[in-house]
Amino acid sequence: MTDIQRSANEARDRAARLLKKKASFTSDHPILRTSGMASEQQASHPQSHEDTRNQLHHKENTYKMEPDTRFPSAAVKTIVQDVLESYLQNESYDSDVCREMTKTVSEVIRSRVKDLNLRRYKLVSLVYIGQVANQGIKLGSRCLWDPSNDNFSSYSYQNGSLFAVATVYGIYLE
16 A cells, blocks of 8 residues: 555545534545545645645633723824835826725725734724815725724825825724
8 A cells, every 4th residue: 555545545534524523424525435526635635625734723711891902093194104205206196006006005004003912903094195186085985883992093185296094994803
């Protein structure tokens, strides 16, 4: 018996044991078939999906209802201001460039805010970039959140040809 066949048989046996434990043992399950594609698939991937799912890190509930530290709106606003000014200072409005720039700036802001190590906060970063052409714009957002734990920070930037509004929401995960 070759090593590949041996590892395929071991994977098949392991999958059968897992399925027996779950009381869903059926003979037509693709992992348990011994001929055709299933055995070739098992030979190339000796771990079944069940095995990899069991290897994931399971975290116990902490039942924490409040964060250790509040969302630092002032520090986040400083980050947003720094990123917007550094990325958009010498830019002029071009719709194709600005479309990609919104994605880039949003990702940079989110990664820099993540560096603050805000545990258990979900971060949402929104960036709008538009052309300055004697028009007005109103932006609004609605969220369902806990006002004692969740917060946001926003900053607006404008140069001669474009404007940008960036908002970062910090939503605490209970």
